Amino acid sequence: MEGRRLAAEGYVAVTYTVRGFWLSGGEVDVAGAKDVADISTVTDWTLAHTPADPGRLGMMGLSLGAGLTLMGAAFEPRLKAVAAMSGWGDLTDSLDGADTRHLQAAAGLTAIRLPAGRPGPPLRNAVSDLFADRDIPGLRAWARTRSPSTYADRINAHGTAVLLQNAWGDSIFNSSQITAFYQRLTVPKRLVMRPGDHATQEAGSLFGLPGPAWSTALGWFDHHLKGAPDDTGLPVRLTVLRSGRQEQYAHWRDISTRTRRLPLAEPRTVTGGLDSGADAGTIEVSGLLDQVTGVPPLAEIPLLPATAAAVWQSPVYATTQHIRGIPRLHTTVTSSAPDGTAIAYLYDVNPLGLGALVTHAPRTWSHRPPGHPFPLDLALYATAYDLPAGHRLAVVIDTQDPLYASASPLGSTVTFTSRPGSPSELDVPLR
Template sequence: MTHARTPLRATTASAVFATLLAGAALGLAPAAQAAPLAPLPTAAQAADSSVRFVDIPGDGGATLAANVVTPRGADGSQRLPLVVLPTSWALPQAEYLAQAQKLADSGYVVVSYNVRGFWQSGGEIETAGPPDVADASKVIDWALANTPADPDRIGMAGVSYGAGISLLASGFDKRIKAVAAMSGWADLVGSIYSGRTQHAQAAALLSGSGELLGRPSAELRQIFQDFLGSDLAKEKDIVEWGKKRSAATYLDRINANGAAIMLANAWGDSIFPPNTYAGFYEKLTGPKRLEFRPGDHATGELTGLLGLPNDTWNDARRWLDRYVKGERNGIDQERPVQLKSRTADGYEGYPSWSAVPSTQRRVDLGETRQITANADSGANAGTVLLTGALDQFLKIPPLVSVPLLSRERAAVWQTDRYGTAQRIRGTVRLHTTVTGDKSSGTAVAYLYDVDALGVGKLITNAPVTFHDRTPGTPFAVDLDLFSTAYDVPAGHRLALVVDTVDPLYIEHNPDGAHLTFSSPKADPSYLSVPVRD
């Protein structure tokens, strides 16, 4: 991480911009006190349930600001199922009020709490570290002592940061019977440092919003400084820090505890890409469900937070009803992997993630390409939060004119036009041989759907970075692009574009560097495209 081309000043500016963008998208105002994202219950709703705001003692004495929503007539004479909702990163405790109301109306006690370090809660931001996991258990303890919650019927759910904490908590508290983790992560390192490349805008958004709306710990500030500052000497420490905050690290504990796990995410999540959820899902041994939809980070759940109809929240409530309440509602009889294509309506059900593609279509990359680094080719993956949302709501992904791309700055391979539609489903994989004339470098791969006019719509992308390579010596690269579901129309072709600069990522190409992509006879280069025939 020593040759980064993104200066800290630019990163700080990106953090402020991204934070304001996130606030606009989620209804936040950067103020010192909590501002509800959804309206407080109406008089009619209040007749069906009660809402009270409380302080809960968390781990180490930190106070957690919370709200408790209970069903109408809950007088303690009978025990009721409990759902605990940790808030998203930088959002106030009223985030889930609309969904808490729906859950309470169906018979749950709901405790939603502000995670430590944000808004009215005490402590410092620990980024889903051990204190955050311990806080979840403390909230359950409090609910059992102060509400009519049933100790044998407990679930957790959350969006983004709340999803990550809920998933981690299921590995450390056997009382948790079910989790609905929406727009979260299973592998923090694989999410914001995939391909050994810093996801600059994602990290800047988290850092900037944490500074504006929370109280970062000294450790967190140092982690962000080292990460965004590309301090390669601290890489091992950063990776270890991330692993401690990743559910994948505690997979054996989660499986042993046996909680029913529902994972939901958006194809275009620019903070926590879908790949880590997909890999984690396949290794779960208990009841499980995986859902992917179009969108960006948390946009798939946003309308539900506002109290509007929402597929993800509907399925989350059904999941909790089945595995916390014990209702036989049929969700466990559905195919557990549910996907919605970015280009088609309706859902597709599969028995497993590995069963999603029916075949792998190989595209040979036989011709050698050399490009100059540190120059923008015109291809890019867009802007954090905004790009996936535009794709979700307006069907407008990042566009590029493939014929106009500079072949000096971008390596381009294209297929012939397809006679039939190509239903891409799953994870596109690139295998190639790279030779750099410097010891470090970064490449970003993009896959485009190209029409007859040469206009390419971005299907997926991913970065890869190398360090400490011998200049002039070829080496193999295997890169998984971010998982997706996209239908390429008949008459279109696929284009693979590889360049070295993208605003989403920090690149590590020294001045004057060149990258060569070749296809040796003993190890041919290719693109493996998962399709559903």
């Protein structure tokens, strides 16, 4: 559908079936060397069989296609502009970020081969190893070679103009990995972040429905390939969660100007391996509901069981708190088991105690002497969220979430506390 729209706008539009899918030959490669070679082969075919201008070539894609598009920017210097929607910059971080296996993200990677994909042994082995917690170094190496961030220097050397469009709630490719990749680029670039989940902002356009993501991509091509005037906006463009505000910044670092420190003064001890009810939601479903209804995953904060959830709350804020960027948690952990996982959640709590999820992230540790305290730092996923006046923030930490594999044994104990000179606290970036 979008190929037809490009053609109607005067572009020579070439689409191809990715290796390993439907009637295409080979096996699913997930942006590996064979997929990258295919991009150059399609480029060669296009120049040989169509009137395409070799000086004005672009590539765009969604999800797996976005990953291929960014790898194309790294390995095909003839591409002058690319547009990647719901893609990844760092596949390693998406599957095993913070030393935590992202099980539902891996399930999403598995699902890309359905209904007509033929995965090759490398993909089958990588996914099997992740689910089985086997040969994780090998999994990371496999993912690293398929990560555009690994080749950011090549993209910068080519000078390819890069458009990145992703969702705050992407449950497969988290928001922080794409914002980190964006910051490594020195080429003409734009970052657009909107509410939603993986590919939910773009999916309607595949069926002919209007949507901003594809229109933005077309405008990017018009400017960089046709020479049309730019829209003069700033490169970092955010749709803020809850308020719907549209904001623009010259640099990602400009989105926050100060930090509010939330002390987690009182120690808390939880039982490992229990799901407290504070969860980050379900892959694809929760982010889509947030996009359509404005309702993120919810939790009744006063009802969370103290045996499973460590909870701290801020005072009520008299004014709106404009949260922008990556909240960072620091605490001291004492665990009865050598391995464990902590999942930290930041909630917007209304006067009735109902918490709406702002952001979250996991962190796993291993080979720690039982009973010996150690520092734990955890960066929550990037967000832009307006906390209404009259609400408060809540920090919740537990050890189990359906999105992730937990290393905390059932029945273990985990204590979060402060130490002299190392207070337990959450730094919240604000505009």
